[in-house]
Amino acid sequence: MAPQEKKKNLKQNILESEKISRREALSTAGKVAISAVVAGVVAGVGGYLAGSAAVPPPKTVTVTAAGKTVTVPGKTVTTTVTGPAPPAKTVTSTVTSTVAPAAAAIPIRIWPGAKGYDKYRLDNPKDVCAILNNMLASMGANVKIDFSGVVESAKLEKVIAAYKAKELPEILGAGHEWVGPFAEGGYIIPIDDYIEKYKLLLTDWFPYAWAWEAMRWKGKTYAVLQDTECRPLYWRRDVLKKLGWSDADLDALPEKIRKGEWTMEDAISVAKEAMDKGLVKWGFYHRPTPGAQPMFVFYVQYGGKIGDPDTGKLIADKDAWLKTLELFYKLAVEEKVMPAMAGTSWRTVHTDFVNGRVLFWFGGSWHWAEYQHVAYHEELGKVPEEWEWENLGFGLVPAPTKGLKPATNTHPWAFMISSQAKNPEVAFLVAVLQTMPTFDVRHCIYGGKLPSRATTYSHPEFKKNKFLSSIVYMHEYTSVLFNHPKMPVYTRLAFDTVTSVEKGEKKPDKAVEDLMSALRAEIGEEIVIKE
Amino acid sequence: MITAEGYRKLIWKAKIKWLIGNIIVYSIVCIPLVPIILMYGWLIAQAFSGVCISSLIPQKLTLKNFYFLTGPIYWGGTPLYKSYWPLVRNTLLLALGTTGLVVAITSLAGYAISRFEFKGRDPLLKSVVVVHSIPGVLFLIALMYILNTIGLYGKGFLTLLSVIIIKAGLESPMYTWMLKGFFDSVPWELEWAALVDGCSRFTAWRKVVMPLIFPGIAAVSIFAFLSGWGEYLLVLTYITDRKWYTLSLALSELTYQFKHVDYGMLAAFSLLYLLPAMIFFLLTQKYLMTMRIVAYKG
Amino acid sequence: MSKKFSNLLRGYVAKPKVSISTGALGGLKSFLKEKSRTFFVIAFLTPFLAALTIMYGLPCALSVLMSFTDMGLSFELHFLNPLLKNYYTIFHVADPRVPVVAQTTILYVGCTLLINAGFSLVLGVLTAYCIRNENVASVLRLLWFLPRMTPVIIYALLWLWFTDPTYGPLSIVSSWIGLKGVRWLLDKPYSQLVMIAVNGYIGASWGMVIYVSSIKTIPLEIIYAAKADGATDWDVIRRIILPLLKWPILFVTSWQTLSLIGSYTEILAIWDGYSYTSGVEVWSLFTYHTAFEGYRFGYSAALAIVMATVALILVAIYFKVFGFKRMLEPSRIEV
Incomplete structure (x- = not known):
């Protein structure tokens, strides 16, 4: 009631002040000036009430700031240290056991990065905690897990802020490239001991070395793999058909690429043919912003290494970069089958590909789902999956020339255990258990991701998904960017250089020199340049 | 002839x-x-x-792109927000709160600086200009320290409130400087007359001077409102509670990594995001025009 | 904080320009007035000074401190061995990008300033004085204001559409006038033109509103009198409006210089990832990249301090040229 009275008083004040003023115009002006202030205050009070509707006594919120202990009838329990007033936090989903009034609570807070299709990154750990709680309750244990989570991923600024506030949640979800920066900053802890202790839980873990490599920083493991994807080369089946390809040819293409029989050289000549016949406007598109695909894919294909796991340093192989840049030069300048992509909007990239104005597109596995959900097609709008199977094809990024290997790139998602975790072991277990095949599979299918456990591949539900099942093989050919705080700088500089080559500003040999000196200047000792 | x-x-x-x-x-x-x-x-x-x-x-x-007015906001295929309206409420709160605070702080300070001579006045005025050139990036971390020290980090509505205060604090030097110019343009005789008539200084400020600089206040309000309405970085960094997210955060989530960007919905969302700002601008601009007469005939 | 504050207050001199107290009780009355005025100034300035100290003073001090360190991701202050190492890197051009970035910044600030302070003056005068129909004028002002109201992400999206190499109206129109195949965001002189336009559209409305509201405070009688004496519109603008706009012009110019030096978000949003090769990497964006992409917070702070120092010098020059001393004085009896 108090705030309402306050409001009334304020209103009266305004009214009275109106009476005093003689000149109408003056009072109007004053009223407006004041009402701007009052509006702020009233809105504030209103908002506060709205907010506190869900939040128990406002007083606690203000004062509990330092409060670490909360008295619960009977016993004093150290609640969480979750920091101040756990109820005030957004608890998108709170799993609380119904009775147990005096149970000790182990907080599991999580910033998983569970937007949109990735919602199971939040729901899986939540359900794991629920199961564990049921177990604990049925045992009559006087302890429970207090799960809370948001959908955001762990972003650097937020992590720093929360760390300084000693409010870092237990589990931080982010792209693997953040393992390096977070470990460097001391925001996450190594989990090698837990892995050793619970290795039985990890026997069907992802079979490829790169997946573990992506979770490491300077020889220590810091994260649990949450999921992966891959970046295939897409093509237009309908356009290729117009060029005389039969269905059988088209169906065999991924396998031909896989064996290294069909290379980028073939792709370029096909693209040229299609462009000459006026079937497409461009032969190739790649992403218009810095990233792995296809810059670093080609680089790896040409024998380049991105980083050295032993020393933890980045690597720039000059020879591999030169060859990579020569390939881009050939695509954009010599053969003119690809435009300089920087500066093209994502919308243009997708609409052009979906509407058949581009033959090949260095995309990502999530685009398959994206075209079903975003209205890029000019006539159909959102395209059904059958349309995609009819008109689109996908495979590995072909070998640049005969003798080299096809490849792709993946971007593993990492669950890291924070250095401020109240109970890191429980946090680790939750992070591991939520990748058990039954949980893993629903995340993969809903989110269009590839699993983190080998057993998930043989899960009947997973097998039913035609698209995912048909890209699983790509993992054998994949590479990941290196875990290093300077990786974004490397990626940007590489993209810069590719752009300058595509624009025809620089010949590859000049561009590679510039790239090396830029890398030296911006990354310094953290990058090893191989001449 | x-x-x-x-x-x-x-x-x-x-x-x-x-x-x-x-x-x-x-x-x-x-x-x-x-x-x-x-x-x-x-x-x-x-x-x-x-x-x-x-x-x-x-x-x-x-009209399908406007579906989010009545239901959850989807990103990709799944709901990102249960409803659009709490976002509007929070953004409005931030914008109006900032405007109110900025107007309060700057009209007080602008008047004092304009009308009085005191030691430290020149350096103060100059420093107001100079601080403006400090890049905002540096504030983020330092302010986070402060916010945490007073225990306001990650506290839902209280954090929003402190974002309002920070925002107003960051904006106020600029508008103080601006309002000082407006105060300067008000003839001193008017105030003098009021003082001679027995008004207190505060009343003279409130009743005589403030109405005369209404154009200035209107301009300050527009700018403060717009900057509060569009604020992104502070909200992103300090507010952890999804219940207190603003439109700008939602917008950035909808364009997240340019994956699953629904351009139709995004355009509709942006149009509605622009609308209140436009309305506010048109309303205050009208006052700007009418107040002119008061300023010189009163 | 408190020291600066109390110094300010101690130094306060309660002398209004016009003395009011007369008569027998003058002495006592003026004493009381004096006291109340001290209180008055303190009360009026407190919120502002608090904001200035907390929001600006502390971060400023912190960034000076940071600039002497190699602060990285762990956010710890380790002082560098030659304390000024970061500054050496900048001034001895140990970093090859510094001169390029400096050049871009000068071009950017100089040219955009012409729009933000110069063209906005034209806009202000035209929409406030020359266009008599108030409805038309306010619609035009609203249109000019649109970029400022638009959230950066959307604004960037609109520009990406506008400059799109294939569908963008800019590319289509430029191919008519013989600029076929120009990639407006990538090719150097053009990308810099776009950069200037992007920020010019945002800045123009800011100056315009300040000019318009200043022009609106000019008594119409003066203009009518001049008109009656046979002055043309041009004379009115040149002899009445412009001289009265001296203060706003100084304000907008110096302010926009500083704003421009510190602005980067629009460039970041539009040229994400290829700003350096497109020749649009300005100093503040460089600072941002150093901090949040390279995680060299110490070096970034040094860059920011250099930037702030340059801004400071510029402001000093402006104040000299425009006779700032006179502007600083408390307002007197004048129209």
Whole structure:
């Protein structure tokens, strides 16, 4: 009631002040000036009430700031240290056991990065905690897990802020490239001991070395793999058909690429043919912003290494970069089958590909789902999956020339255990258990991701998904960017250089020199340049 | 003697002159506007189109892009927010709160600086200009320290409130400087007269001076409102509670990594995001015009 | 914080320009007035000074401190061995990008300033004085204001559409006038033109509103009188409006210089990832990249301090040229 009275008083004040003023115009002006202030205050009070509707006594919120202990009838329990007033936090989903009034609570807070299709990154750990709680309750244990989570991923600024506030949640979800920066900053802890202790839980873990490599920083493991994807080369089946390809040819293409029989050289000549016949406007598109695909894919294909796991340093192989840049030069300048992509909007990239104005597109596995959900097609709008199977094809990024290997790139998602975790072991277990095949599979299918456990591949539900099942093989050919705080700088500089080559500003040999000196200047000792 | 013929000629001449003058004036003001009109034209066309368009002509006219007004906001295929309206409430809260605080702080300080001479006044005025040049990036971390020290980090509504205070604090030097100019333009005699009549200084400020600088306040309000309405970085960094997210955060989530960007919905969302700012601008601009008469006839 | 504050207050001199107290009780009355005025100034300035100290003073001090360190991701202050190492890197051009970035910044600030302070003056005068129909004028002003109201992400999206190499109106129109195949965001002189336009559209409306509201405070009688004496519109603008706009012009110019030096978000949003090769990497964006992409917070702070120092010098020059001393004085009896 108090705030309402306050409001009334304020209103009266305004009214009275109106009476005093003689000149109408003056009072109007004053009223407006004041009402701007009052509006702020009233809105504030209103908002506060709205907010506190869900939040128990406002007083606690203000004062509990330092409060670490909360008295619960009977016993004093150290609640969480979750920091101040756990109820005030957004608890998108709170799993609380119904009775147990005096149970000790182990907080599991999580910033998983569970937007949109990735919602199971939040729901899986939540359900794991629920199961564990049921177990604990049925045992009559006087302890429970207090799960809370948001959908955001762990972003650097937020992590720093929360760390300084000693409010870092237990589990931080982010792209693997953040393992390096977070470990460097001391925001996450190594989990090698837990892995050793619970290795039985990890026997069907992802079979490829790169997946573990992506979770490491300077020889220590810091994260649990949450999921992966891959970046295939897409093509237009309908356009290729117009060029005389039969269905059988088209169906065999991924396998031909896989064996290294069909290379980028073939792709370029096909693209040229299609462009000459006026079937497409461009032969190739790649992403218009810095990233792995296809810059670093080609680089790896040409024998380049991105980083050295032993020393933890980045690597720039000059020879591999030169060859990579020569390939881009050939695509954009010599053969003119690809435009300089920087500066093209994502919308243009997708609409052009979906509407058949581009033959090949260095995309990502999530685009398959994206075209079903975003209205890029000019006539159909959102395209059904059958349309995609009819008109689109996908495979590995072909070998640049005969003798080299096809490849792709993946971007593993990492669950890291924070250095401020109240109970890191429980946090680790939750992070591991939520990748058990039954949980893993629903995340993969809903989110269009590839699993983190080998057993998930043989899960009947997973097998039913035609698209995912048909890209699983790509993992054998994949590479990941290196875990290093300077990786974004490397990626940007590489993209810069590719752009300058595509624009025809620089010949590859000049561009590679510039790239090396830029890398030296911006990354310094953290990058090893191989001449 | 001017004949009727000559008179007509003169009138014609004047008319042509007027016409040419107007053409020049309008073309200076309007021609650079063409890109803007095209851009926002496209935004409107896209908001009502069922597919992704790259020209100004809407295709497959639909109102479906505005679905988020009545239901959850989807990103990709899943709901990102349960409803659009709490976002509006929070943004409005931030914008109005900032405006109110900024107006309060700056009208007090601007008046004191304009009307009084005191030691430290010159350095103060100069430092106000100088602090403006400090890049905002540096504030983020330092302010986070402060916020945490007073225990306001990650506290839901209280954090929003402190974002309002921070925002107002960051904006106020700029507007103080601006309002000082407006206070300077108010003749001192008016206040003097009020003081002689027995008004207190506060009353003189409140009743005499403040109404006279209404144009200034209106301008400050517009800018403060707009900057609060569009604030992104502070909200992103400090607010952890999804319940207190603002439109700008939602917008950035909807364009997240340019994955699953629904351009139709995004355009519709942006249009609605722009609308309150436009309305606020039009309303305050009207006051700007009417207050002029008061300023010099009173 | 408190020291600066109390110094300010101690130094306060309660002398209004016009003395009011007369008569027998003058002495006592003026004493009381004096006291109340001290209180008055303190009360009026407190919120502002608090904001200035907390929001600006502390971060400023912190960034000076940071600039002497190699602060990285762990956010610890380790002082560098030659304390000024970061500054050496900048001034001895140990970093090859510094001169390029400096050049871009000068071009950017100089040219955009012409729009933000110069063209906005034209806009202000035209929409406030020359266009008599108030409705038309306010619609035009609203249109000019649109970019400022638009959230950066959307604004960037609109520009990406506008400059799109294939569908963008800019590319289509430029191919008519013989600039076929120009990639407006990538090719150097053009990308810099776009950069200037992007920020010019945002800045123009800011100056315009300040000019318009200043022009609106000019008593119409003065203009009518001049008109009656046979002055043309041009004379009115030149002899009445412009001289009265001296203060706003100084304000907008110096302010926009500083704003421009510190602005980067629009460039970041539009040229994400290829700003350096497109020749649009300005100093503040460089600072941002150093901090949040390179995680060299110490070096970034040094860059920011250099930037702030340059801004400071510029402001000093402006104040000299425009006779700032006179502007600083408390307002007197004048129209």
